[in-house]
Amino acid sequence: MEVPLTARLADLARFLPVGDTAFAIEFGARIDPELNARVHRVAALIAAAPPAGVTETVPTFRSLLVHYDPRRGSAAAIQQALATLDLGEETAAGPARVWVLPTLYGGSAGPDLADTAAALGLPPEEVVARHAAGTYRVYMQGFLPGFAYLGDLDPRLDLPRLATPRVRVPPGSVAIAQRMTGVYPLESPGGWRLIGNTPVRFFDAARTPPTLFSPGDGVRFAPVGPEEHAAIRAAVAAGAFEPPREKATAP
Amino acid sequence: MSPTPAGDTSPIPAGGTLRILQPGPQTTVQDLGRFGWQALGVSSCGALDPVALRLANALVGNDESAAALECRLAGPAFEVTGGTARLALGGAEVTIVVEADGASTTYPAWRAFDAPAGAVVRVGALRGSGCAVLAVAGGLPVAPVLGSRATDLKGGFGGHEGRALRAGDTLPFSPASLPGPCLELPEPPSLAFAGTLRVVPGPQAEAFTAEAMATFLSAPYAVTREADRMGMRLAGPALGFVAGADIVSDGIATGSIQVPGSGQPIVLLVDHQTIGGYAKIATVISADLPAAGRLLPGATVRFEAVSVEAAEEARRAQEREITRQIGTLAPVRAAAAIDLAALLERNLVSGVVSAFDD
Numbered sequence: 188m189e190v191p192l193t194a195r196l197a198d199l200a201r202f203l204p205v206g207d208t209a210f211a212i213e214f215g216a217r218i219d220p221e222l223n224a225r226v227h228r229v230a231a232l233i234a235a236a237p238p239a240g241v242t243e244t245v246p247t248f249r250s251l252l253v254h255y256d257p258r259r260g261s262a263a264a265i266q267q268a269l270a271t272l273d274l275g276e277e278t279a280a281g282p283a284r285v286w287v288l289p290t291l292y293g294g295s296a297g298p299d300l301a302d303t304a305a306a307l308g309l310p311p312e313e314v315v316a317r318h319a320a321g322t323y324r325v326y327m328q329g330f331l332p333g334f335a336y337l338g339d340l341d342p343r344l345d346l347p348r349l350a351t352p353r354v355r356v357p358p359g360s361v362a363i364a365q366r367m368t369g370v371y372p373l374e375s376p377g378g379w380r381l382i383g384n385t386p387v388r389f390f391d392a393a394r395t396p397p398t399l400f401s402p403g404d405g406v407r408f409a410p411v412g413p414e415e416h417a418a419i420r421a422a423v424a425a426g427a428f429e430p431p432r433e434k435a436t437a438p
Numbered sequence: 439m440s441p442t443p444a445g446d447t448s449p450i451p452a453g454g455t456l457r458i459l460q461p462g463p464q465t466t467v468q469d470l471g472r473f474g475w476q477a478l479g480v481s482s483c484g485a486l487d488p489v490a491l492r493l494a495n496a497l498v499g500n501d502e503s504a505a506a507l508e509c510r511l512a513g514p515a516f517e518v519t520g521g522t523a524r525l526a527l528g529g530a531e532v533t534i535v536v537e538a539d540g541a542s543t544t545y546p547a548w549r550a551f552d553a554p555a556g557a558v559v560r561v562g563a564l565r566g567s568g569c570a571v572l573a574v575a576g577g578l579p580v581a582p583v584l585g586s587r588a589t590d591l592k593g594g595f596g597g598h599e600g601r602a603l604r605a606g607d608t609l610p611f612s613p614a615s616l617p618g619p620c621l622e623l624p625e626p627p628s629l630a631f632a633g634t635l636r637v638v639p640g641p642q643a644e645a646f647t648a649e650a651m652a653t654f655l656s657a658p659y660a661v662t663r664e665a666d667r668m669g670m671r672l673a674g675p676a677l678g679f680v681a682g683a684d685i686v687s688d689g690i691a692t693g694s695i696q697v698p699g700s701g702q703p704i705v706l707l708v709d710h711q712t713i714g715g716y717a718k719i720a721t722v723i724s725a726d727l728p729a730a731g732r733l734l735p736g737a738t739v740r741f742e743a744v745s746v747e748a749a750e751e752a753r754r755a756q757e758r759e760i761t762r763q764i765g766t767l768a769p770v771r772a773a774a775a776i777d778l779a780a781l782l783e784r785n786l787v788s789g790v791v792s793a794f795d796d
Contacts, residue, residue, distance in 0.1 A: 206694070252689025254476070261746075395584070397478060
C-alpha cells in the first residue's frame with residue numbers, strides 16, 4: 188500500500204453539524220496523542236488562514252469545533268475551503284516543552300489520596316510515585332478557564348470519577364479520573380479524585396494569553412513538602428514565581 | 439423637577455454613577471460576549487437575549503455591542519448621581535418608575551428616558567420574558583477583560599468585579615455626547631413564544647435511537663426550575679441512547695442540547711462550558727436563541743428540525759429585521775409621553791385603548 192506523504196483534511200475527518208454558528212471536524216472517537224496532534228495542527232492551520240466567517244476554533248481530544256458567523260460565511264463554503272486543506276507531513280506528537288508543577292500530595296492538600304490508594308490496592312506512596320513519574324500531554328483546555336486535560340495516566344491508577352462530585356474543589360487541586368489528570372484552576376464543583384495541590388496559577392484573566400499552557404505542552408508533577416509548598420504559594424501570591432520549564436527529551 | 443421631556447437637547451454632563459439600592463434577582467453587566475478564548479476554556483457569556491441588547495443600545499444611541507445591565511425576572515433599583523442618565527429597557531414588558539424631586543414618572547420598555555442626577559430608578563418585575571436589558575447612553579465603561587465587558591459568573595471576572603450586582607455597588611456611566619431627543623421603537627418585537635424552537639440535529643444524532651430522535655422532534659418538553667445562564671434542564675419523555683450518554687468530550691456551541699444519562703435534555707445557553715462529555719442530540723439555531731434565553735420555568739417547548747442552510751437563512755432574515763427595526767426608531771410621540779403603561783396598569787383606560795389605534 189502506498190502511504191501518501193501529505194493528507195487532505197477530507198480524507199482524515201468528517202464534518203458534523205453544530206447548528207448554524209459552528210461545526211465539528213471529527214478525526215476519530217478515541218483519546219489518542221497522534222489524533223490529538225492532528226486536531227491541534229488543523230487548528231493552527233485554520234488560525235493562520237481562516238476562511239471567511241470563521242471566528243475561532245476549539246480543539247478537543249479528537250475533534251475541532253469551528254465557530255463561524257453565519258452573517259459572514261456559510262458552513263458549506265467554509266467546509267469546502269477546508270476539505271482540501273493540506274495537512275502536510277504528520278509530525279511527532281511529543282511536546283516541545285514540559286512544565287514542572289511543584290505538588291504537595293496527600294493530607295488536606297489531597298483528601299482523596301488515601302481512599303484512592305486503598306481502592307487501587309496500592310500504598311499511597313506508590314500512587315504518588317506513579318503519578319509523579321509521568322510526563323503528560325495537554326490534550327485540550329476547557330470545563331473551566333485554564334483547566335487542562337492531561338494524559339495519559341498510568342493504567343495502574345485508572346479509577347472512575349467520584350460517585351458524588353464535590354460541591355467545592357479548592358483551586359490548585361491536583362486530581363485524577365480514569366486515564367486523565369488535571370489541576371482545578373479555580374474553585375468549582377468537581378468529581379475527580381483529589382490527590383494533591385499545586386500553588387501554580389493556571390488562569391489569569393488580566394494576562395494575554397490568560398492561561399499557562401499552550402496546546403501540545405508537556406506537564407509533569409514534582410513532589411514537594413509542606414514548607415516548600417507554602418513558600419511557593421507565597422511567591423505565587425507575590426507574583427514572583429514562574430513554574431520551571433524543561434526541554435522535552437526525545438521519546 | 440421631572441425627567442427631561444422628549445425633544446430636549448440640553449447636553450448631558452459626563453462622569454455619572456448608578457448606585458445600586460436593590461440589585462434584583464440577578465443583574466449583571468453583559469455585552470455581546472467574549473469571543474476568541476474558548477480554546478482555553480473561557481466561555482463566551484454575553485446577553486441571553488442579544489437582540490434585546492442591540493435594540494436597547496440603539497434606543498440610547500450606543501453602538502449595538504455596548505455593555506449594559508442584564509436583569510433576570512426583575513430589574514434593579516438604583517440612584518443616579520453626577521449627571522443625567524439616558525436609559526432604555528428592551529426584551530420584556532416592564533414598568534419603570536423614576537422618582538425625582540418628589541415626583542414620580544413611569545415608563546414602559548422599548549423607549550429611552552432620562553433620569554436626572556438624584557433620581558431613583560426602579561425597574562419592576564419582567565413580564566413576557568425571563569430576562570431584559572437596561573442600556574445606558576454611553577455604555578457601562580467597566581474595564582474590558584479579554585476583549586469583552588461581559589460578566590463571567592463561573593470564572594469570576596469581567597463586568598462588575600466578575601459577579602452579579604449587589605446593593606451598594608456603584609457603576610460609572612459615561613454619557614459621552616449629546617444624544618438628542620429620546621427615541622422609541624414604534625413596533626417592538628413580539629415576545630410571544632410560538633412554542634417551537636428550531637434545531638439542527640447533531641452533532642451526535644447517531645448516538646440516539648431513531649425513536650428517541652422522533653420523540654425529541656415531536657413531544658412537548660417543560661422548562662424546569664433548574665434554569666440559569668449556563669443552561670436549562672427540560673423535563674419530558676426520556677430519550678434513549680444507542681450505547682450510552684457518554685462521549686469522548688468535544689466542543690459545545692451556545693444552543694447545544696446535551697442529554698445526560700437521565701435522558702432529559704439540557705439546552706446550553708451563553709455561560710455554557712466550552713467542552714462537554716454528554717451526547718448532543720441537536721443545536722438550537724441562532725435566530726431562536728434569544729427566544730430560548732427568554733423562556734421561564736414552566737414554559738412548554740417543542741423542537742422542529744431544520745437544515746443548516748435554513749438556519750443560516752433564518753439568521754440572516756433576523757439580521758435584516760433588526761436593521762429594519764433600528765431604522766424605525768423615532769423620537770417619542772406625545773401619545774407615549776402620557777404614560778399609557780401606567781394608566782393601563784391602574785386599569786383607568788381599559789375600555790378606551792382602541793381610541794389610540796385610530
